[in-house]
Amino acid sequence: MDKDISYKDKKVISIGVMRELTGLSERQIRYYEERKLIFPERSSGGNRKYSFSDVELLMEIANKIEDGVQTFEIRQEIVKEKKKEEQKAIRKKMLQGQLNAQFGIKNYK
Amino acid sequence: MDKDISYKDKKVISIGVMRELTGLSERQIRYYEERKLIFPERSSGGNRKYSFSDVELLMEIANKIEDGVQTFEIRQEIVKEKKKEEQKAIRKKMLQGQLNAQFGIKNYK
DNA sequence: CGTGTAAGGAATTCTGACACG
DNA sequence: CGTGTAAGGAATTCTGACACG
Numbered sequence: 325m326d327k328d329i330s331y332k333d334k335k336v337i338s339i340g341v342m343r344e345l346t347g348l349s350e351r352q353i354r355y356y357e358e359r360k361l362i363f364p365e366r367s368s369g370g371n372r373k374y375s376f377s378d379v380e381l382l383m384e385i386a387n388k389i390e391d392g393v394q395t396f397e398i399r400q401e402i403v404k405e406k407k408k409e410e411q412k413a414i415r416k417k418m419l420q421g422q423l424n425a426q427f428g429i430k431n432y433k
Numbered sequence: 434m435d436k437d438i439s440y441k442d443k444k445v446i447s448i449g450v451m452r453e454l455t456g457l458s459e460r461q462i463r464y465y466e467e468r469k470l471i472f473p474e475r476s477s478g479g480n481r482k483y484s485f486s487d488v489e490l491l492m493e494i495a496n497k498i499e500d501g502v503q504t505f506e507i508r509q510e511i512v513k514e515k516k517k518e519e520q521k522a523i524r525k526k527m528l529q530g531q532l533n534a535q536f537g538i539k540n541y542k
Numbered sequence: 543c544g545t546g547t548a549a550g551g552a553a554t555t556c557t558g559a560c561a562c563g
Numbered sequence: 564c565g566t567g568t569a570a571g572g573a574a575t576t577c578t579g580a581c582a583c584g
Contacts, residue, residue, distance in 0.1 A: 331440050331485045336450045338554095340476070340575065345445070350576080351545055359544095367449065369553045371576060376440045394543070447575095449554065459555080460566055468565095478574045480555060503564070 335365040335373040342374050346382045353382065359395040361385055361402065444474040444482040451483050455491045462491065468504040470494055470511065 339350050346353070356362050357372075362381060364372040388398050448459050455462070465471050466481075471490055473481040497507050 334485075336446045336454070338447055338575080339577095341445045341482070349545075351547085354577090355544065367553085369576090370578095371553070373450070376443075389544080447554080448556095458566075460568085463556090464565065476574085478555090479557095480574070498565080 332376045335375045335378075337374040337376070337379070339364075339372050339374070342379065342382070345379050346386065348382060348386055352386075356382065356385055356395065360399055361395060441485045444484045444487075446483040446485070446488070448473075448481050448483070451488065451491070454488050455495065457491060457495055461495075465491065465494055465504065469508055470504060 337345070339353055342348070342353055343350055353362070354372075357364060362374075362378055362385070364374045364378065367373060385398055389395070446454070448462055451457070451462055452459055462471075463481075466473060471483075471487055471494070473483045473487065476482060494507055498504075
């Protein structure tokens with residue numbers, strides 16, 4: 325049902341390329357993963373693979389770190405964001421359900 | 434002046450990931466490069482880097498090869514495509530020049 | 543806490559060549 | 564012509580640890 329994930333979210337970028345794209349060290353990139361701020365996929369051999377979205381995410385993380393924000397705070401922000409997104413999805417689904425039940429409107433956007 | 438190149442054309446994908454994405458062997462991918470059908474960038478260490486556009490290009494190439502088209506013919510098609518694109522750009526530029534000279538219209542699209 | 547680094551090993555990629563056909 | 568493969572080497576990446584602070 326979902327469209328195939330766009331290029332932006334395809335995990336295809338190695339950590340070396342990530343280093344070039346973000347200007348961060350590999351150590352930093354791995355550490356942010358350890359602190360649950362970023363979630364690369366793995367190749368069959370165990371190598372990390374990132375998406376372009378991850379590039380943007382890492383840039384934001386780096387900015388916050390520079391501003392003195394600690395990783396656990398950043399993680400909280402991320403969790404909050406995620407919950408907001410979920411709420412949004414739920415509200416939309418409920419509205420869709422009502423529209424559908426009362427008027428038979430499909431695919432309200 | 435140009436917008437920064439979109440994700441689609443950024444050369445960030447290793448040949449191993451290309452193999453997974455296209456289903457082609459590394460041998461095939463390298464061979465098509467040898468035959469000037471595809472043009473990866475190189476990392477400082479010499480490793481090939483491809484874009485998502487290259488993924489699509491390789492898929493088309495693979496289809497043609499399957500249909501019995503030879504690499505030199507595919508190359509000719511690519512050259513033709515490129516010339517067409519150039520002509521299009523030139524015509525657009527000339528039209529823009531005339532609009533600009535006669536009416537001062539900027540950025541006709 | 544966040545990051546650098548040296549260490550040893552494993553996965554990845556590279557090139558040039560031989561093979562088949 | 565297009566592709567597979569074994570060969571040897573180089574670049575890349577991985578993890579766990581020590582260090583500083």
